[in-house]
Amino acid sequence: MHDWLVDNPEIRAIRVAAADLNGVARGKRMPVRFADKVTRDGTRFPMSVLNLDIWGEDIEDSPLVMESGDRDGVLRPTERGFVPMPWLNTPTGLLPIWMYHEDGRPFMGDPRHALADVQRRFADRGLTPVVAVELEFFLIDDAGARLRVPPSPRSGKRRMAGEILSMRTLDAFDDFFTELYDACEAMDIPADTAISESGLGQFEINLVHQPDALKAADDAWLFKMLVKGLARKHGFAASFMAKPYPDYAGNGLHMHFSVLDAEGRNIFDDGTEAGSDVLRHAIQGCLAAMPGSMLVFAPHANSYARLVPGAHAPTGIAWAYENRTAAIRVPSGPAQARRIEHRLAGGDVNPYLSVAAVLGAALSGIEDAQDPPAPITGNAYAQDLPQVPGTWEEAIAAFETSPDIARIFDAELIRNMLMTKRQELRDMAELSAEEQVEIYLDTV
CATH class of the missing domain: 3.10.20.70 (Glutamine synthetase, N-terminal domain)
Structure with a gap:
């Protein structure tokens, strides 16, 4: 140092x-x-x-x-x-x-120690999680009474539409992204691909896979700090809040992971597209823990505005192969890269708690060796599936009583989280939606 x-x-x-x-x-x-x-x-x-x-x-x-x-x-x-x-x-x-x-x-009330404890439990079994996250965020002009897309530094115009994978939108903010990538390099944050997303002024950047869950969560935490700070330097805001615009998709923080054994082999890979029995056991652990984990994946009042059918955020508890409407997706690709994508968390999460919740649930599934239901096909929103908690109150109650959460997190952290969220629930109820946005925009 x-x-x-x-x-x-x-x-x-x-x-x-x-x-x-x-x-x-x-x-x-x-x-x-x-x-x-x-x-x-x-x-x-x-x-x-x-x-x-x-x-x-x-x-x-x-x-x-x-x-x-x-x-x-x-x-x-x-x-x-x-x-x-x-x-x-x-x-x-x-x-x-x-x-x-x-x-x-x-x-053990420190969220980084919570993740370190989960990582240690993997290590005790001779296993190493390999983790990557995808972070979505909005660039926002918040100088006026309502949120707007910042004007393009190149043209001075505002593009009032979501433009999925638009090169023009990326080019409009090229100076910002060039400085962002330079800063990531200086901070040892492994930023990979950037794309424009479906929301107004929304972008996503992937961080590459790390054989160290703590490093991956550190990267995500520092990246959020960097993006918000650098945006202000450029004269606008950047926000990871779950749903700044009610009529557009919100921000997610998707997590990909596989698990290596002591010899460096991916235990989710059995040489087929289906993946191994251990892959399915990990999926079942994640599905079982979803109701109790919802307070981690959707920790704020605004988080639940994102979780609506058809808005690119999962609401049903299900898994699938190569299907982005499901909460758990198994991407296609080479068998040796077989992995799980967990799609439930919003961009407003604490990365340490979110990564710990996903990996802890997967480890519980590996330990229990139970198979999940059959994978779904088609549109998950159109199917009769068990649902994640749909309100903040329901998520708090599920977190408190979940045996899955008690296996993942220390009792002190669970207690502190419950007290925090109950206080926020009480005080946030006194505020308008606009006042809530003002609080969350820069904070989360």
């Missing part, structure tokens, strides 16, 4: 930051001369900081606040080390951190 600062002598300030339960970066700014101290000793802030609501307020009656004296946790650097923050004018290094107790135990 010290070497990075030596190699980048222009750095004048540093940030240290961890992800709270909503995926919001919480941390501190400090002069660069204190970098050695923070890399050596870490830093401290209250454990309750990783359990704030979407407004950044304490959770009422949380045992992390008054009951415990709002005690500190110790935050130590992750293995990521420093990365630049190219959207700031001041040359700055960001040091991702995660939280521990004073005695060195991981604080």
Whole structure:
């Protein structure tokens, strides 16, 4: 970590930051001369900081606040080390951190530790998940009373339509995307293909597969921070909120994964298009956990506006081969690349919790070795399928009582998540849809 600062002598300030339960970066700014101290000793802030609501307020009656004296946790650097923050004018290094107790135990209310625990359980079985995510986001002009597509920096015109795979739309914001890719390279975020999507000013960028689930989630968390920061530098907003425009498709965060054994073989591959028995067991684990996991995949009031039939977001609990209307899709392609695509999460998720929920469910399925129902064919929206929870209230209740969730997440994280979402549910009910959009647009 010290070497990075030596190699980048222009750095004048540093940030240290961890992800709270909503995926919001919480941390501190400090002069660069204190970098050695923070890399050596870490830093401290209250454990309750990783359990704030979407407004950044304490959770009422949380045992992390008054009951415990709002005690500190110790935050130590992750293995990521420093990365630049190219959207700031001041040359700055960001040091991702995660939280521990004073005695060195991981604080299991930290979402990154939740994913690390799932990854460890795979490793204990000699298995390695290989993970990639696809992130959708909108570029938005939010300067006026209503949200609009930013004018093209090239033509000055606004294209008031969704343009799927439009080269013209990509070209209109070429300077932004060129700077974005350069920044991803500097931050070691493996950004791959960019496309325009079906929403107004909507785009998707794929991050390549990583044989390290923590690295993949780090990449997604940092990517969301980067895109939002860089968009503001260019004079508009970028948002990963689930549904900024009621009449257009929302943002998803699709996750692809396979699993390697100790010899590096893909255990989902049996040499056929169908895939192995283990593939189907993992699918069943994911299907079984969907109702309880919905609060992770759709964590906000606005999340449920995305989950409507026919809007490119799954609502039925089903799987299929090469079918994007299903919640679980098994893509076609070479047998050695056989994998699962989990399509339920919105772009507004905490990547650490979302990846942990998917992988934890898949591991439960592998352990239980139960087969799923038959794969569907055709339009999933037109079929009589069991449905995911359709409201925030239903998702909170399912998360609380789900035995699948209890297998994946520590009891402390489950408790903190429930308290957070119940407080947000209560307070968000007092706001109009426009006021909710204002809160979510930059935050999630």
